[in-house]
Amino acid sequence: xxxxxxxxxxxxxxxxxxxxxxxxxxxxxxxxxxxxxxxxxxxxxxxxxxxxxxxxxxxxxxxxxxxxxxxxxxxxxxxxxxxxxxxxxxxxxxxxxxxxxxxxxxxxxxxxxxxxxxxxxxxxxxxxxxxxxxxxxxxxxxxxxxxxxxxxxxxxxxxxxxxxxxxxxxxxxxxxxxxxxxxxxxxxxxxxxxxxxxxxxxxxxxxxxxxxxxxxxxxxxxxxxxxxxxxxxxxxxxxxxxxxxxxxxxxxxxxxxxxxxxxxxxxxxxxxxxxxxxxxxxxxxxxxxxxxxxxxxxxxxxxxxxxxxxxxxxxxxxxxxxxxxxxxxxxxxxxxxxxxxxxxxxxxxxxxxxxxxxxxxxxxxxxxxxxxxxxxxxxxxxxxxxxxxxxxxxxxxxxxxxxxxxxxxxxxxxxxxxxxxxxxxxxxxxxxxxxxxxxxxxxxxxxxxxxxxxxxxxxxxxxxxxxxxxxxxxxx
Amino acid sequence: xxxxxxxxxxxxxxxxxxxxxxxxxxxxxxxxxxxxxxxxxxxxxxxxxxxxxxxxxxxxxxxxxxxxxxxxxxxxxxxxxxxxxxxxxxxxxxxxxxxxxxxxxxxxxxxxxxxxxxxxxxxxxxxxxxxxxxxxxxxxxxxxxxxxxxxxxxxxxxxxxxxxxxxxxxxxxxxxxxxxxxxxxxxxxxxxxxxxxxxxxxxxxxxxxxxxxxxxxxxxxxxxxxxxxxxxxxxxxxxxxxxxxxxxxxxxxxxxxxxxxxxxxx
Ligand SMILES: Nc1nc2c(ncn2[C@@H]2O[C@H](COP(=O)(O)OP(=O)(O)OP(=O)(O)O)[C@@H](O)[C@H]2O)c(=O)[nH]1
Ligand SMILES: Nc1ncnc2c1ncn2[C@@H]1O[C@H](COP(=O)(O)OP(=O)(O)O)[C@@H](O)[C@H]1O
Ligand SMILES: [Mg+2]
Numbered sequence: 001x002x003x004x005x006x007x008x009x010x011x012x013x014x015x016x017x018x019x020x021x022x023x024x025x026x027x028x029x030x031x032x033x034x035x036x037x038x039x040x041x042x043x044x045x046x047x048x049x050x051x052x053x054x055x056x057x058x059x060x061x062x063x064x065x066x067x068x069x070x071x072x073x074x075x076x077x078x079x080x081x082x083x084x085x086x087x088x089x090x091x092x093x094x095x096x097x098x099x100x101x102x103x104x105x106x107x108x109x110x111x112x113x114x115x116x117x118x119x120x121x122x123x124x125x126x127x128x129x130x131x132x133x134x135x136x137x138x139x140x141x142x143x144x145x146x147x148x149x150x151x152x153x154x155x156x157x158x159x160x161x162x163x164x165x166x167x168x169x170x171x172x173x174x175x176x177x178x179x180x181x182x183x184x185x186x187x188x189x190x191x192x193x194x195x196x197x198x199x200x201x202x203x204x205x206x207x208x209x210x211x212x213x214x215x216x217x218x219x220x221x222x223x224x225x226x227x228x229x230x231x232x233x234x235x236x237x238x239x240x241x242x243x244x245x246x247x248x249x250x251x252x253x254x255x256x257x258x259x260x261x262x263x264x265x266x267x268x269x270x271x272x273x274x275x276x277x278x279x280x281x282x283x284x285x286x287x288x289x290x291x292x293x294x295x296x297x298x299x300x301x302x303x304x305x306x307x308x309x310x311x312x313x314x315x316x317x318x319x320x321x322x323x324x325x326x327x328x329x330x331x332x333x334x335x336x337x338x339x340x341x342x343x344x345x346x347x348x349x350x351x352x353x354x355x356x357x358x359x360x361x362x363x364x365x366x367x368x369x370x371x372x373x374x375x376x377x378x379x380x381x382x383x384x385x386x387x388x389x390x391x392x393x394x395x396x397x398x399x400x401x402x403x404x405x406x407x408x409x410x411x412x413x414x415x416x417x418x419x420x421x422x423x424x425x426x427x428x429x430x431x432x433x434x435x436x437x438x439x440x441x442x443x444x445x446x447x448x449x450x451x452x453x454x455x456x457x458x459x460x461x462x463x464x465x466x467x468x469x470x471x472x473x474x475x476x
Numbered sequence: 477x478x479x480x481x482x483x484x485x486x487x488x489x490x491x492x493x494x495x496x497x498x499x500x501x502x503x504x505x506x507x508x509x510x511x512x513x514x515x516x517x518x519x520x521x522x523x524x525x526x527x528x529x530x531x532x533x534x535x536x537x538x539x540x541x542x543x544x545x546x547x548x549x550x551x552x553x554x555x556x557x558x559x560x561x562x563x564x565x566x567x568x569x570x571x572x573x574x575x576x577x578x579x580x581x582x583x584x585x586x587x588x589x590x591x592x593x594x595x596x597x598x599x600x601x602x603x604x605x606x607x608x609x610x611x612x613x614x615x616x617x618x619x620x621x622x623x624x625x626x627x628x629x630x631x632x633x634x635x636x637x638x639x640x641x642x643x644x645x646x647x648x649x650x651x652x653x654x655x656x657x658x659x660x661x662x663x664x665x666x667x668x669x670x671x672x673x674x675x676x677x678x679x680x681x682x683x684x685x686x687x688x689x690x691x692x693x694x695x696x697x698x699x700x701x702x703x704x705x706x707x708x709x710x711x712x713x714x715x716x717x718x719x720x721x722x723x724x725x726x727x728x729x730x731x732x733x734x735x736x737x738x739x740x741x742x
Binding site: 114115180183184187188191194195199202 | 520564
C-alpha cells in the first residue's frame with residue numbers, strides 16, 4: 001500500500017479512480033498466483049500494469065522460440081511479435097487473440113477492478129489445439145528446417161481457446177479477490193489514520209477551548225480577589241472609627257449614659273467587631289487567593305505556637321466550660337513557618353472546636369512526626385514505608401474535639417468559603433464560614449495539607465500535615 | 477459527486493446514517509442481495525467481530541448509460557452508528573450527495589433517533605453544510621417488531637416534515653429498494669439542477685432513474701417503488717428543486733399498499 005495519503009482523502013470518494021493493481025497486490029503475491037496457474041496448465045503467463053509495467057512473469061523459454069531465435073530473420077520476427085503482443089489491446093470485449101508466425105497464440109485479457117482497467121494479462125505462447133500442420137509462416141523463415149520445427153512445435157503446450165478463456169476467467173476471479181482484500185486493507189489503514197487524525201484534531205480543539213475558558217476564569221478570579229481586597233480595606237477604615245467612638249461613648253468619655261444607652265452602644269460595638277472580623281477574614285482570603293500574602297518564615301517549635309494559640313482562645317473555652325489539652329511528643333521537630341500565620345491556623349481551628357463542642361467537652365492538640373507521604377487515610381499503616389517516606393520529615397498536628405462532628409459527606413466542603421454545614425447554626429454559634437477556607441489556604445501556602453476526620457467516638461479531628469521545612473516537598 | 481469528463485464518468489456518494497443498530501448495514505446487505513451481479517461490486521464491510529460497523533460499509537454500484545455513453549457509479553456507504561465513532565462519521569459524510577437516515581421504529585429508540593439526527597446536523601455543520609443542502613430521505617426500519625411508532629403517527633409526521641419517509645424491514649429486504657430509489661431520485665434531481673448533467677454528460681433525470689432500475693436488475697416496477705413514500709409522492713416535481721419551500725398539502729395517498737401511482741416521470 002504505497003499510495004501516498006492525499007490531503008482530501010475521504011472514504012468512498014475518488015480514491016478508486018487511481019487505484020493501481022500494484023498498490024493493491026504485492027508483486028510477490030502476484031507472482032505466486034501466476035506461478036500457481038502456470039504450474040497447473042503449463043502455459044506461460046505475464047501480468048502488466050495499466051501503465052504497461054511488467055508486474056509478474058512466469059514464462060519460460062519454449063524450444064521453438066529458442067530455435068527461431070538462432071536465425072537472424074527469425075529473431076527479428078520474434079521480437080516484433082512479442083512487442084506487438086505486449087502492446088495489443090484486449091479490445092471492447094476485454095479479451096483478444098494475438099497470433100505468432102510460429103503458429104502459436106497469445107491471449108490478451110483485460111484486468112479490471114470495480115469496472116476500471118487496472119492492467120493486462122498475457123497468456124501464451126501456446127499452440128491452438130486444432131493446429132495440425134507446421135504453418136508456412138514458420139517454414140518460410142530463412143534457415144528453419146521443417147522437421148525440426150515440427151518436433152519443437154509438437155512440444156509446445158496445446159490448448160483450446162475456451163480452455164484459455166477459462167484459465168483467464170479463473171485467474172481474474174482469484175486476482176479480483178486478492179485485490180478486494182488489498183483494497184479493504186488499504187481503506188482500513190487509511191480510515192484508521194484519518195479517524196485518529198480527526199479525533200486528535202477534535203481533542204486539540206477541545207483542549208484549546210478549555211484552556212481559554214480556564215484562563216478567563218483565572219482572570220475573573222484574580223479580579224474578584226482584587227475587588228475584595230479593595231473593598232475590605234475601604235470598609236475597614238470607617239468601621240474602625242465606629243468601633244472606636246462607640247468604645248469612647250461606652251466608657252463615658254462623652255458624658256454619662258444611662259443603662260439602656262450603654263447597652264445599645266455596647267451592641268453597636270459588638271456588632272462592629274463582628275463585622276470587622278468578617279472583613280479581615282475576607283481580606284486575608286483575597287490576599288491568599290491572589291497570592292499577595294507575604295509569608296515570613298522562622299524556625300519555631302510547634303509547642304510555642306500551640307501555647308500562644310491556646311492562651312488566645314482560653315477565655316472563650318472557659319466561658320463555654322470546655323477543657324483544653326495538649327499532647328505534643330517531645331520528639332516533634334521544629335517547623336519553619338510564619339508564626340503569625342500559623343498561629344492563625346491554630347486559632348481558627350480551636351475557635352471552631354470550642355464553638356461546636358458542648359459544655360464539659362475536651363479539645364486536644366496532638367502533634368507528632370510522621371513518615372508517610374500524602375496518606376489521607378484514617379490510619380497510618382506502614383505499607384511501603386520506605387518508598388513513601390518523603391525527604392523532608394513531616395509533622396502532623398491534630399485538633400481533636402468531642403463536639404457535634406461533621407458528617408462524612410460534608411468533610412470536603414467545609415473548606416469552601418462561606419460554607420457551613422448547617423447554616424442555621426450561624427444563629428446559634430455565629431461565624432462567617434470563612435475560617436476554614438483561610439486555614440486551608442494558609443496551610444497550603446506552607447506546603448501542607450489539611451483534612452477532616454472523625455474523632456471516635458464523638459467529635460471532629462482536623463488533621464494538618466506540613467513539611468518541617470515549611471516548604472513544598474521537592475519535586476512538586 | 478465527482479465527474480471525470482475524460483472517462484465520461486460520474487460518481488455519486490450516498491450515505492446511510494442513523495443511530496447504532498438501526499439497520500444501516502442490514503440495508504446495504506439487502507441492497508446487495510437485491511441488485512444484479514453485473515451492476516454491483518463486492519460489499520465491503522469494515523466491522524468488528526460482533527458485526528458492529530467500525531469504519532464504514534461500502535457497496536459500489538456501476539453501470540453504463542448506453543454503449544459509449546457516460547458511466548454512472550453509485551457508492552453507497554454506511555456510517556458506524558455507535559456514539560464513540562463520531563469523527564469517523566464525519567469523515568464518511570464528507571462529499572456525500574444524499575443521505576438515507578435509517579431510524580429504528582421502536583418507540584424506545586425515539587430518543588436515539590433524535591440524537592443521531594442532531595449528530596448528523598452538527599456534523600454537516602462542521603463540514604459547512606446544512607440539512608437543506610443535503611437531499612435526505614428517512615427510513616423507519618424494523619417494522620416487524622412490536623412496540624413501534626405507528627404508521628399513522630409516521631404519516632402524520634411525514635406530512636409536517638421536509639423529508640420523504642419510507643417504511644422498511646431491512647432484514648427481509650422490504651422497503652430497502654424503495655428507500656434507495658427514493659434517495660437516488662431526489663439526489664439526482666438536486667445534482668441535475670446544480671450541475672446541468674444533461675448538458676455535460678448527456679444524462680437526463682428522466683432517463684437515469686429507469687436506467688438505474690433496469691441495470692440494477694430490479695423486478696418491481698420503478699413507479700411502484702417510488703409510490704411507497706409517506707406523506708407525499710417522491711415523484712413530485714418539487715423535488716427537482718428541493719431548495720424551494722414545500723408546497724403544502726400536495727401529498728399523494730400515503731402508505732404502504734396504496735395503489736401504485738404513475739411516478740418516476742416528472
Ligand atoms: N427485527 C428486525 N431487526 C433488524 C431489522 N433490520 C436490522 N435488524 C437487526 O438489527 C441489528 C443491527 O443491524 P445492523 O445493520 O448491523 O445495524 P447498524 O445500523 O449497521 O449498526 P452499527 O454498525 O453499530 O451502526 C441486527 O441484529 C439486524 O439483524 C429489521 O428490519 N427488523
Ligand atoms: N470542630 C468542628 N465541629 C463541627 N463542625 C465544624 C467544626 N469546625 C467547622 N465545622 C463546620 O464547618 C463550617 C465552616 O467552618 P468555618 O469555615 O470555620 O466557618 P464558621 O465561621 O461557620 O465556623 C462550620 O459552619 C461548621 O458547620
Ligand atoms: Mg453497521
